[in-house]
Amino acid sequence: KTLLLFADAIILMFISRKFPSFGDKTPLSRSEKRTFFSGVTALLALQIVVSVIYKPQMFSRSFDRQTVVKNLGLYTYHLFDITLQSKSSAERVFASGDGFSEIKNYTDSKDKRVDKNLFGAAKGKNVILISMESTQSFVINKKINGKEITPFLNEFIKDSFYFDNFYHQTGQGKTSDAEFIVENSLYPLDRGSVFFTHATNEYTATPEQLKKYGYSSAVFHSNDKTFWNRDVMYPALGYDRYFNLNDYAGTEQMSVGWGLKDKEFFEQSIPKLKSLPQPFYTKFITLTNHFPFLLNPEDQYVDEFNSESGVVNRYFPTVRYTDEALKLFIKQLKEEGLYDNSVIVIYGDHYGISENHNAAMAQFLGKDTITPFDSMQLQRVPLIIHVPGQEGKVVSKVSGQIDIKPTLLHLLGIKTNKSVEFGTDLFIKEKDPLMVMRDGSFVSEEYVYTKNMCYKRSTGEEADMTLCQPYIEKAKTELKLSDKLIYGDLLRFDPNNRYKTGTMTTKFE
Structure with missing residues (x-):
């Protein structure tokens, strides 16, 4: 060739x-x-x-x-x-250290407190992140044709921290944006994907920071190594190993849609996970619940929904399949003795059902129509954090993917008071939390702003725009500063950026 x-x-x-x-x-x-x-x-x-x-x-x-x-x-x-x-x-x-100082001063002013009861609760534990493709929160604790859509997750959250007001914050980069936000506590760019446009920047991502504490790191994803430019970006984030398509055995029966079925993916990943030095920081990226949500009849645990939208109809069986795959994966972790020594973070990466299918979504939710306020609520994705030895609890704080990094580091007993991050610990009680989307939309404790409309969060009723204006300006500031940091590669000026990494191992043949 x-x-x-x-x-x-x-x-x-x-x-x-x-x-x-x-x-x-x-x-x-x-x-x-x-x-x-x-x-x-x-x-x-x-x-x-x-x-x-x-x-x-x-x-x-x-x-x-x-x-x-x-x-x-x-x-x-x-x-x-x-x-x-x-x-x-x-x-x-043309960027300079002065630009970095401006951003550092801003992020230093954010709430850097830790929850005294949970800080260090998972010190020295392994970390297992699971990125759930296209999974939105509206499926949690819901049924279709009398059957639970996510029976395993419904049980798992009873022994975990479940965040029911947690939003994705992705832009055009979709899954890659979610990865970037979660591991850097920075916003994605307004155009394209950071994974493509700024893969050679210096970052202080979670896997890189954890090297200082003796962690090895790896990504598991049964897709082509070049997809989303991951083979270039992952070394910049500090990963040691990328288990990609070349590391997995696949047949036509094992695959569907975009690649290996989630059950096969997790099953083949277990031996690879066991081979890593502990403690480890790992990320698993699922594929089965990917648009256009195709699934073989023999793999369907629930019937399709009945609406005019084939996309919405097919969505529920693929979500249910991934839920079953997660059940088997957790079972294997327990059998291999890894479960009780690992923090498990499960999050939805981005929306799966776009606004093009609002009529079908209104039918499923029992609404006459989907308003802009409703659309914003549909941007909620699951976040489940299981910490060994901790009881389950539902946390209803307004939050987003940008908050995962400081939360996880605090659980591991690592302070972030000197870090350049736009997120805050999910377990502290902020005075007025604010979740900002890439397009400038936001959700605060009292208000929701989207499509140039201001709403009361408690009722969904329209509110006077002046009530949202202060948050609009704050959202603009955060996005502007995060963009400036990425475009100028300003973390190279951070005196605390001393976690230098080696070369990532990737199977290329």
């Missing part, structure tokens, strides 16, 4: 030798050169324009390099990639 990239050059060399006149080296005139380069530029521009017209989301969703290359062509893709990297490099060059 690599040789094919040079096939045109080889053919041209053959032709020039066979037909000497073909390689006429008569110099081009200035006008001919101008015409030639103008023509090439025009053709490249035309190709990009046509690609945008027929594939309008290709650039904003450039998570799969192979797909982008297929649509643009190899050479045009490289020009596109060079343009993006040049823009990022320019912003980095």
Whole structure:
């Protein structure tokens, strides 16, 4: 395949030798050169324009390099990639330590307190993060056709901390945004994915920080290593090992939709998990509950919903399947002696049902229609934190993915008072918590702001915009400062950024 990239050059060399006149080296005139380069530029521009017209989301969703290359062509893709990297490099060059100081002063002013009863409650324990693909909170403790959608999770939360007002905060980067937010306590960018545009930045991500405390780290995901540019970004986050598609055995019967079924994925991951030095920090990314939510009949534990939306109908069986896969995974952790020595964090990465399916969602929720306020409530995703030795509790604090990092570090007994983070510990009682979405929408203790409308959170009734205005300004400030930090690669100026990492091991064959 690599040789094919040079096939045109080889053919041209053959032709020039066979037909000497073909390689006429008569110099081009200035006008001919101008015409030639103008023509090439025009053709490249035309190709990009046509690609945008027929594939309008290709650039904003450039998570799969192979797909982008297929649509643009190899050479045009490289020009596109060079343009993006040049823009990022320019912003980095003109950034300074003064910009970092501004951001540090702001994050230092945030509530850095710890919960005295839970700080260090999991000191020295392993960490197992599970990213649940497209899972939203409306399925928790709900039934379809008389059957529970998430019977295992419904039981698991009884022995865990369950956050029922927890929101995803992702943008165009979807799953990669969720990973970035959770492990850095920074906001995603307003365009594209940080995993692509700023994978060479310096970060102080959780896996990198935990190296100082003797933790090994690994990601488990049965997908192509280049998807979302993970093979480049994970080393920047401090990961030691990436178990990707090349590490898993798969057959047609074992796979569905985007890859290996979750049951197979977890089962094959257990031996790999056992091989890691302890304590470890690990992340598992599920796949079965991925759009368009396909599942073989023999794997369905509940029937499809009955609405005009096939997407909504198929969503419930795939959620139920992932729930069953989690049940088996937790059972295996117990059998291998890992359960009682591990903090387990299960979170939904982003929404699964878009607003295009509001009519079907209204039917499921028993509503006449889905209002903007309702849509905001549907952005809630599950967050479950199981800490060995701790009793279960429902925490209703307004929160988001940006709060996971400081919460987890505090459970491990690690202070974050010097860290640059926009999140706060989920267990402390803040005076007025605020969850900010990438588009500037927010949820506070009393108000919800979305689509230029202000609502009372307790009733969903419209409220005067002046009541939301102070939070709107605060949301803008947080997003602006987080963007500035990423675009300028400002964490390189952080004197506390001393957790330097080595090379991540990835199976490439």
